[in-house]
Amino acid sequence: MFKKLYIVLILGAALACKGAPKTPPGPVTAGDLHPDEQQSVVVKQVADLISKYNYKKVPLNDSISRIIYNRYLKSLDDNHNYFLASDIKDFEKYQDVLDDDIKEGNLNNVFYIFNVYKKRYNERITYSLSQLNNNFDYSKDETFTFDRDSLPFVSSEADMNNLWAKRVKYDLLNLKLANADMAKNKETLRKRYQNLISQSNKLSKQDVLQIFMDALTNAIDPHTNYFNPANAAEFNIDMSRSLEGIGASLLSENDYVTIKTVVPGGPADKSRQVNIDDRIIGVAQGKTGEFVDIVGWRTDTAITLIRGPKGTIVRLKLLPKGKAASDKPKIVELVRDKIILKDQSAKKEIRTYNENGKTVKIGVISVPAFYLDFAAYRAGDPNYKSTTRDVKLILDTLKKVGVDGVVMDLRQNGGGSLVEAVDLTGLFIKTGPVVQVRDARNRVEVDNDEDPGVAWSGPMAVLVDRFSASASEIFSGAIQDYGRGMIIGTQTYGKGTVQSVINLDQVISPTIKDMIAKITQKGTKQAPGALSKFGQLNLTMAKFYRVSGGSTQHKGVTPDITFPAVIPLDKYGEDTEPSALPYDMINPSTYTKVGDFSAVLPQLRKLHEDRMNASASYKYLLEDIADFKKRDAEKSVTLNEQVLKKERDEDEQKAFERNNLRRTALGLAPLKKGQTRPRNEDLDFLKIEAGQILTDYIGMGNKLTSNVNP
Numbered sequence: 001m002f003k004k005l006y007i008v009l010i011l012g013a014a015l016a017c018k019g020a021p022k023t024p025p026g027p028v029t030a031g032d033l034h035p036d037e038q039q040s041v042v043v044k045q046v047a048d049l050i051s052k053y054n055y056k057k058v059p060l061n062d063s064i065s066r067i068i069y070n071r072y073l074k075s076l077d078d079n080h081n082y083f084l085a086s087d088i089k090d091f092e093k094y095q096d097v098l099d100d101d102i103k104e105g106n107l108n109n110v111f112y113i114f115n116v117y118k119k120r121y122n123e124r125i126t127y128s129l130s131q132l133n134n135n136f137d138y139s140k141d142e143t144f145t146f147d148r149d150s151l152p153f154v155s156s157e158a159d160m161n162n163l164w165a166k167r168v169k170y171d172l173l174n175l176k177l178a179n180a181d182m183a184k185n186k187e188t189l190r191k192r193y194q195n196l197i198s199q200s201n202k203l204s205k206q207d208v209l210q211i212f213m214d215a216l217t218n219a220i221d222p223h224t225n226y227f228n229p230a231n232a233a234e235f236n237i238d239m240s241r242s243l244e245g246i247g248a249s250l251l252s253e254n255d256y257v258t259i260k261t262v263v264p265g266g267p268a269d270k271s272r273q274v275n276i277d278d279r280i281i282g283v284a285q286g287k288t289g290e291f292v293d294i295v296g297w298r299t300d301t302a303i304t305l306i307r308g309p310k311g312t313i314v315r316l317k318l319l320p321k322g323k324a325a326s327d328k329p330k331i332v333e334l335v336r337d338k339i340i341l342k343d344q345s346a347k348k349e350i351r352t353y354n355e356n357g358k359t360v361k362i363g364v365i366s367v368p369a370f371y372l373d374f375a376a377y378r379a380g381d382p383n384y385k386s387t388t389r390d391v392k393l394i395l396d397t398l399k400k401v402g403v404d405g406v407v408m409d410l411r412q413n414g415g416g417s418l419v420e421a422v423d424l425t426g427l428f429i430k431t432g433p434v435v436q437v438r439d440a441r442n443r444v445e446v447d448n449d450e451d452p453g454v455a456w457s458g459p460m461a462v463l464v465d466r467f468s469a470s471a472s473e474i475f476s477g478a479i480q481d482y483g484r485g486m487i488i489g490t491q492t493y494g495k496g497t498v499q500s501v502i503n504l505d506q507v508i509s510p511t512i513k514d515m516i517a518k519i520t521q522k523g524t525k526q527a528p529g530a531l532s533k534f535g536q537l538n539l540t541m542a543k544f545y546r547v548s549g550g551s552t553q554h555k556g557v558t559p560d561i562t563f564p565a566v567i568p569l570d571k572y573g574e575d576t577e578p579s580a581l582p583y584d585m586i587n588p589s590t591y592t593k594v595g596d597f598s599a600v601l602p603q604l605r606k607l608h609e610d611r612m613n614a615s616a617s618y619k620y621l622l623e624d625i626a627d628f629k630k631r632d633a634e635k636s637v638t639l640n641e642q643v644l645k646k647e648r649d650e651d652e653q654k655a656f657e658r659n660n661l662r663r664t665a666l667g668l669a670p671l672k673k674g675q676t677r678p679r680n681e682d683l684d685f686l687k688i689e690a691g692q693i694l695t696d697y698i699g700m701g702n703k704l705t706s707n708v709n710p
Contacts, residue, residue, distance in 0.1 A: 025112045032115045033205045040105035042534055045508055046213065046226055047102045055440045055497065055540045056581060058220050065099035067579075071215035072098075072113065078149055082120040084160065085153040090116075102216065107209070114208045121200055124164055129193050131168040132186045138641035144170045147635035169639055177645055191254075198255060202298045206230070222577040223497050224540045230300045232536035233307075238369070245307035246314065247339045248274060250299050256281070256319070257294055257302045267334040274332060275320065280306070281329055282317030291317055308336050344368055346390040349682075350403060351691045355699040362691040363398035365391060366409040370416030370424070370471035387416070388423040395427065395455045405459040405694045408475075408485075409687060415470025415495065422447045425478045427455040428485070433589040435474045436545040437498055444545075446589055459698050460485035463690045464559065466567035469493035469574075473552040474544055480557065481548045483595035486604075486697070487559045488690045490567070494574030496553025497581060498542035504534035543581065549588035553581055560601055561608055561693060563686055564625055568632070600700060607696050608689070616665035617685040620658055 047060060058064060073091070077083045094101075094109045101109055144166040145151070154160045168189070175185035206228045213226035227235050237243045247266015248259050256279035259268070268274035282291035283305040294302045306314060314336060317329045346367045353360045367387060376384035398406065415421075422434045426449030433446045462476045462485055473492050479485045544552050554574050574580045597604075612618040638644050660670035662683060671677060682688075 025109060029115070029119070031118070031201065033111055033118070033203070033208055035107035035111050035205060035209070038533065039107055039205065039209050041508060042209065042226075042504065043102055043107060043213070043216075044105040045504060045534075046216070046537055049502065049507070049537060049539055050217070050220055050224065053440070053539060053541055054220060054224060055542060056221050057440065060099040060102060062096040062099060064219055065097065066095050067219040068098050068102075068215050069095045071219055072110070072212055075211050075215055076114065076117045077120075079146075080148045080151055080153050081163070082117060082124055083153055084120070084157070085155045087116055087120070088153050107212070110212045111205070111208055114211070118200060118203065122197055124160070125193050125196050125200070127161060127164055128168045129190060131165055132172075132190055132193075134165075136169045136172060138169075138173060138176070138639065140640065141643075142166065142169075142639040143636045144639055145636040146170075166639065170637065173639060173641060173644065176641065177648060195254065198296075199252075202296075204298075219579060221497065221540050221579050221581060222574070223495060223499055223538070225499075225538045227536045227538070229533065229535050230304070235536070235538075236374075238371075243307065243339050244310045245336055245339060246274075246316075246334050247337070250280070250303060250306075252297075252299045253279075255296045257297060257299055263339050266339050267337050271332060271334055273330070274316070274318070274334075277321035279319040279321075280316050281319055284315040284317075286313050287315075287333070289315070291315070310336055310338050312336050345371070345385075346387060346394060348394045348398065350398070350401065351688065353692055353695040355695050358699075360405070360695045360698055361401070361403045362405050362407055362694055363394075363403040364407045364409055364687060364691060365394050365398075367391065367413055367424075369413055370418075370420040370475075372417040372420050386423075387420045388427065391424060392427060392455050399456070403458075404698050405461070405691075406456055407461045407463055407687070407690050407694055409463045409690075410468045410472040410476060411463055411465040411489065412467045413469070413472040414467060414493075415472055418447070418471060418474070418498065421471035421474040422449060425449055425475050426451050426453075428457075428460060428479065429482055429594065430454060432482070432591045433547045434478045436547065436549075436586060436589055437542045438545060438586060439542040444586060446547075459694055461690055461694045461697075462487050463687065464489040464492050464557065465563075466490055466493060466565060466569060466572050469495040469556075470544075470552075473557050474546075476557045477546040477548075477552055480560070481546055481593070482591065483593045483597060486561060486597055486601075486693070487557060488561045488693055489559050489563050489686070490565045491558055491562075491569060491573075492552075492556035493572070494552065494554045494556035494580075494583075496544040496551045496556075496574075497540045498544060499538040500541045502537045502539055504537060508534055540581075545586050547589040547591045549585045551583050551585065554583035560597060561605055563689070564622060566621070566625060566686075568629070571632075600697060603700070604693060604696055608693055611689070611692070617662060620662050620665070621685060623658070 050058075051060060069091075073083075073088070091113055094113065097109065101107065145163075146167075154163060171189055171192075172182070172185055175188060176182060179185060210226070210228045210231060213228075217224040217226055246268045247263035248268040249261040249263075250257050251260045252258070259274060259276055259278045259280070262269045262274060262276060280302065281295050282293055283302065284291040285305075285308075292305060294305070306316070308314060312335070314334055316332045316334065318332055319327065319329050323329075346365060348366075349364050351362050351364060353362060370387050371385065372387070373381075373385040377386070395406070418435070425434045429449060430452050431449055433448050435447050436444055437447065438444045460479070462479055464472065464476055464487060468476065468489070469492060473494075473496065476487050476492065480487050546552060556574070570576065638647070656673065662685075663670055666683060666685065666688070668681065668683075
């Protein structure tokens with residue numbers, strides 16, 4: 001889509017560097033982070049692309065500068081826990097100049113603000129450490145205000161100390177309620193605070209750029225995003241549901257990069273030498289490369305050495321769980337391979353229902369995202385990973401076991417590949433338009449399903465919630481417009497904009513790259529699978545429209561049968577984003593409806609409502625929603641041990657009793673105190689009800705005219 005425009009972007013964008021960076025504002029202290037020439041190039045290039053090609057056409061001026069400024073401060077200190085009022089007064093001079101800084105590639109003011117933040121952060125945690133020597137009185141009727149975003153910034157260091165003394169007191173009280181050994185609790189908290197300082201000191205200039213670029217891009221629209229090289233790699237792994245590496249997830253613990261999970265069938269698993277909680281202390285490339293000591297490294301930095309192309313060798317120096325740092329490490333040689341992230345792929349289950357004495361089988365397909373391994377697809381790999389391919393295989397399996405209907409569960413599915421949204425829709429209709437896309441020049445393109453094959457022609461429903469977005473809304477909107485299936489759940493997110501992925505390495509001119517390489521004086525040798533240098537821009541360039549003409553933007557998709565909103569609609573969704581594009585309409589596409597549920601929906605709604613009025617599960621769900629709203633409105637907590645313990649005990653008992661009532665309502669045995677819930681037990685009442693609604697429809701004799709038979 002819009003390939004010509006993308007080629008123009010790639011071939012036509014070149015950037016000229018204008019002079020050296022300005023002198024940093026304020027005093028320079030040890031530990032400060034500073035921008036480099038490469039980041040200057042990135043911020044100018046991103047600003048140029050946004051100004052020229054973003055759908056919204058927002059000029060970089062003083063007005064947008066203030067929005068960027070406020071977003072940047074909010075991202076650093078949203079809860080007003082670190083900056084002093086005097087800091088904010090000092091920063092005010094940057095409100096109207098950030099737009100000029102961005103155009104010039106001058107990040108010194110941005111980094112100055114960040115360095116003040118980092119200094120304040122470390123001061124607060126250091127102060128917290130000093131408070132651990134105190135003995136707090138938990139019989140006082142004090143409160144700690146944990147939600148401060150609507151309160152003014154603290155005016156003095158004395159007031160800040162008072163705030164943080166209460167925070168330390170609260171942290172210790174939390175530990176004390178679980179364990180009376182205060183010496184142990186203080187040591188636990190000391191390690192926690194020391195780790196926070198350690199992580200703070202590992203922050204890099206790339207982190208600063210990422211935070212600021214988020215403020216910049218989100219001031220334009222919520223879905224234009226810059227990804228630094230490491231985040232770009234993670235984004236593309238998420239899209240493809242695959243990566244090339246050793247097949248293990250890592251986490252930093254006490255300055256060690258630690259193995260936390262091992263992917264079954266991956267190189268780490270097959271070696272039988274890599275175990276959970278092993279600590280990686282060194283990484284070497286190939287059979288003869290020198291080991292790089294990674295103790296104290298950030299996880300994302302270590303990952304750049306450990307991941308790499310399929311077939312290459314990486315050697316790890318491991319300290320097994322329980323071994324001391326002074327013990328001899330073991331060395332493991334692994335051949336990297338392609339890892340398919342199966343736990344994040346489409347899955348199926350079969351639920352049975354009783355309809356007038358007859359057993360009805362409903363296949364439920366949970367789709368977590370619209371993923372596609374672009375690299376494998378372009379390379380002609382016949383086994384490339386994609387949502388549509390996975391769902392097609394699942395549907396074939398469900399047909400073999402004779403299911404009567406299919407529920408597509410798209411809850412929490414934030415979208416992904418537009419191609420997959422179109423192709424997945426094509427599994428349920430013969431041919432026809434699926435989505436319309438209008439660019440900034442008002443040109444409209446229609447994406448069609450061209451494949452007349454139908455993988456499932458029977459009854460179907462689509463289950464959605466507030467976090468069903470983008471590609472999920474394209475799919476559910478098309479299914480609704482065609483009358484192919486019922487949409488069940490809550491109003492979806494409303495993300496109806498199109499982003500084009502721009503690799504900045506391909507956009508920035510070779511001359512600029514050479515200049516930066518000379519300035520930084522870095523060699524060209526890179527580890528296998530090295531990241532891009534400049535990162536990636538996902539740029540909003542168009543809007544989605546349903547085949548019926550309405551945009552999915554802002555309004556999302558309204559279900560045919562509505563469930564209570566577990567996710568607060570007033571807190572999450574496109575219509576809560578100040579910079580979101582509005583809803584509008586264009587002409588509908590030419591398409592032929594295959595069915596119409598209007599005649600049966602009133603009866604289906606009544607059956608659903610009657611069931612809900614008599615359902616204990618529904619009652620408990622509404623109570624849970626009310627409790628969540630109550631908790632969400634709270635801004636402070638008591639520091640009186642006896643009062644807090646009483647509140648916690650009552651809440652715990654209430655949750656225990658309600659959980660057992662919920663289990664009983666679903667026909668499950670209640671649990672005893674301390675008993676662990678069985679691993680594969682399903683308490684998803686809303687999913688069960690979605691299957692029941694489809695069962696009701698099947699029991700009504702499929703009163704729907706359909707033209708989708710394969």
